[in-house]
Amino acid sequence: MGYGSIMTEVANPELEPHAVQCERLVKRYGALTAVDEVSFDVRAGEIFGLVGPNGAGKTTTIECIEGFRKPDSGSVRVMGLDPQHDRYELRERMGVQFQSAALPPRIRVEEALSLFASFYRTSVDWRPLLVQLALADKQRAPLATLSGGQKQRVFIALALVNDPDIVFFDELTSGLDPQSRRSMWELVADIRERGKTVFLTTHFMEEAERLCDRVAIMDHGRLVALDSPRALIASLEAGRRVVFQVDGAFDDAALRALPGVTAVEQTGERVTVSGEGDRFLSSVAGSLESGGVAFRDLRTEQPNLEDVFLVLTGKKMRE
Ligand SMILES: Nc1ncnc2c1ncn2[C@@H]1O[C@H](COP(=O)(O)OP(=O)(O)O)[C@@H](O)[C@H]1O
Ligand SMILES: [Mg+2]
Known part of the structure; x- marks a missing residue:
């Protein structure tokens, strides 16, 4: 989508302190090492995503950074502060997405915001926040009466009420329908x-x-990659795929012989051709035409972050 390129160019790592610095962070639960020597920096002004399957160690990592969990070893700095030692200072400068379980269900939206504002030395007027988050007409509504998407927007408002420099969201869009997810x-x-x-x-x-300037991909407590989504996808060896449908048996020998084609797979009527090079698509289409193959629904598929995960870990994200 390309938004944010301006912010990332303005942020100069030489001048700006990193928003978060994690060095060899380790957190164990008994015999299980949930976070295993994880190191990364988050630049000021970026949207940084820690991504990975359930159980990867994302929540444990974010909680160590927020100061809610004490690491077993390694170092964490948030805007230069130590989340354990400087927790009161840090609390003023960070916004945290709370879980609905942390608030009584009958509390009204405006009561929750006033309550949260009272926790901080400085707080913003939350009324404009409610307008921006399309919650103005819900100001007096009890939390329990709101939809999932509305509740999540209340938690965003609560996270912003102290005008923080950094905001933490743990699985912000889980449980939301695709449309609410996009507006989030x-x-x-x-x-x-x-x-x-x-x-x-x-x-x-x-x-x-879609959303992050940079992502760190986590699996089994370890980082397996860290870069912009675009760079991660570009780093994949398997460049492009052309997919089409055929009726009945199809001899793929001509396709396999094309320069640039690295693999041809058939599943039922669906044929997937992998390859690289600028003329890849046109040479596949040309070969099918000249071979008189009856094909339909020919389209290209760009690799995505799911493919990056598959290549790096050898397994699918969702199973
Ligand atoms: N409080 C806890 N006690 C024991 N094990 C835990 C606890 N919290 C998380 N775990 C385990 O640590 C691993 C990482 O969990 P978590 O950080 O919640 O991962 P994620 O947020 O990526 O799903 C998982 O195997 C999980 O079962
Ligand atoms: Mg989690």
Whole structure:
């Protein structure tokens, strides 16, 4: 989508302190090492995504960064602060997405916001926040009466009430329908446009690809990759795929012989051709035409972050 390129270019790592610095972070639960020597930096002003399947260690990592969990070893700095030692200072400068379980269900939206505002030395007027989040008419509604998407927007408002420099979202869009999820992405992009750093976790690869400036891919407590979604996808060896349908038996010898074609797979009527090069698509189409093959629904498929995960870990994200 390309938004945010301006922010990332303005942020100069030489001048700006990193928003988050994690060095060899380790967190164990008994015999299980949930976070295993994880190191990364988050730049000021970016949307940084920690992505990976359930159980990868994302929540444990974000909780160590927020200061809610004490690491077993390694170092964490958030805007230069130590989340354990400087927790009161940090609490003023970060926004955290709370879970609905943390609030009484009968509390009204305006009561929750006033309550949260009272926790901080500085807080913004939350009424404009409610307008921006399309919640103005829900100001007096009890939390329990709101839809899933509305509740999530209340939690965004609560996370912004102290005008934080960095905001943390753990699986912000879980449980939302695709439309609410997309509007949540816009809200998160808006938060970055206001100059804040956003640190989020997600197990939705598409969300990470659309929303994040950079992603760290986590699996079994370890980082397996860290870069912009575009660079991660570009790093894949398997360049492009052409997919089409055939009726009945199809001899793929001519396709396999084409320069640039690396693989041809057939599943039922569906044929997938993998390859690389600028003329890949036209040479596949040309070969089918000249061979007199009856094909339909010919289209190209771009690799995505799911493919990156598959290549790096040898397994599918969702199973
Ligand atoms: N409080 C806990 N006690 C014991 N094990 C835990 C606890 N919290 C998480 N785990 C385990 O640690 C691993 C990482 O969990 P988590 O950080 O929640 O991953 P994610 O957020 O990526 O799903 C999982 O195997 C999970 O079962
Ligand atoms: Mg989690």
